[in-house]
Amino acid sequence: MGLLSDIVFCEPTVGGQIGAAIVQLLLWSFITNYDYGVMAHVHKYVKRQPWYPTVQENMKDDDAQVIWDFPDPGFNYVTFFQTIMHHGGGGVLMSLGMLLGQPWLWRHGMLVEVGGMDLLDAFRIANVKFFPPGTFPTNVFLKSKLFGPLMAFHHSVGLCVGIPVNMYFSEIYEFQLFGLMTLGFPAICLGPGLIIKTLDKAKYARLLFAEQMWVFLTFSLGSRTIFYFPAAWSCFLHVWRSPFGSNWNVILPFTWALLAMSAFNLMILGIQLNSFYKRLFGKDTLHAVRRSSSSLTDIVASVSVEFGLTNMFVASRLVARAHKAKDRVKEQHTKDQ
Template identity: 85%
Template sequence: MGLLSDIVFCEPTVGGQIGAAIVQLLLWSFLSDYEYGVMAHVHKYVKRQPWYPTVQENMKDDEEQLIWNYPDPGFNYVSWVQTIFHHGGAGVLMSLGMLLGQPWLWRHGMLVEVGGLDLLDAFKIAHVKFFPPGTFPTNVLLKSREWGSLMAYHHSVGLCVGIPVNMYFSEIYEFQLLGLMILGFPAICFGPGLIIKTLDKAKYPRLWFAWYMWVSLIYWLGSRTIFYFPAAWSCFLHVWSSPLGSNWHVILPFTWALLAMSAFNIMCLGVSLNDLYKRYGKDTLHAVKRS
């Protein structure tokens, strides 16, 4: 019962963390499966909707579609449903943990990322490599030159920060808030996009403009820059000044995670602002010059 209790309450022990991560891996392997799981039904539902052709048209010039190159551009929309589902699940657990004063719930929220995405993607990639053709959409994504390296970079952050924080700092508010903003806030920010992306750009240009502004300014500039950097620095100083600051097993992966996340945030902010400028800035500047 000791190990089972550690897993259920996601205790900061080796057995508790490994066991709870495996639970999240198994749970999300079903939720995110496009053949038999929940996302298979979501995919079929979305494709039946009368607005799906509009989604397909809207997603053709989406930045991610240009990189991942799905055969059906509309699938990029479905993948966003999964992303919001994933971040929302983590955010709910973390929020409940903070509101109820139950850090074990917050730790489960962190493992939604570690077990339900980082480790799960590793297994899916191995499945494609060793048992081709593997599962969709991983077998399609691996054809992109950028996806493998980007996922290795992205998932290293979750693994390097998730386990140390769960083991040693999950009861500290600063770490809880930073984790909630990184994992939970994307669901709030990107959720409205699921509605916006079903609307014709030509008929609703102002809504689309507001959407791009929202993502660029509120998410990438607000939460991932203005909030993130002071919060991450505060957490780093806490780790550095703690007794674990001299433990390279903790400080080294934690430092890498914060540096990698910082670089990722800056890169994505630049991409987002550049996309906003290409879509709206040039025309606005030309209109000003003509006037």
């Protein structure tokens, strides 16, 4: 019963953490399975809705669709729901742990990321590689050469800090709040998009723009910049000054996670700021304003599409721009001939 109790209460022991991570892996492997799991039913439900054609149209220009090229662009909306559900699930457990004074619940929330995403994705990638065709949609994601390296980059952060924090710092409020803001808060930032993305982007352009502004202010600028950098540095200093600061098995993973996530957050902020500037103050935008008194709606709609936040935001944005640049070169080459 000792090991079972450690797993149930996610005790900060090696057996407790490994066992609880496996539990989360199994749970989320069922939830996110598109053949028989929860997401299979979500997918079917979404496709039956009268607003699904609007979602398909809205997601055609989504940056994620440029990379993954799903036969049905609307599937990107389903994966967007999965992202919010994942962040929300971890956030609820962390919130309950903090409100009820039960760190074991918070630790389970952390393992929603470590076991329910980081380890699960590694398992599914291996499944596709060794037992093709593997599981959907991982087998589609892997068609992109960027997916493997980006997953290694993204998941290494959770793996490097998740277990060490659970083992040594999970009862410290500073770390609890940082984990909640990192894992749980994105569900609040992205949640309104579940409704907004079902609306006609031409008819509700201003509402779409307001939703993207909400994401920018709460997610990119708020939680991932204004809150993140002071909080991350404070947590790092706490680790450094703690008795575990001299343990390289602890400090090296923390250092990597701090640098990697900081770089990721800065890229998101920079890309979004650049998108706003180009759309609102670029030449094309100014000409459009002069042409029509109603052009603000078109500008807003354009910003809304350009400013889409996806699971792989940075990769999507960079690859989308690369595709556009490649098309421009081809077009220019054709004209020259």
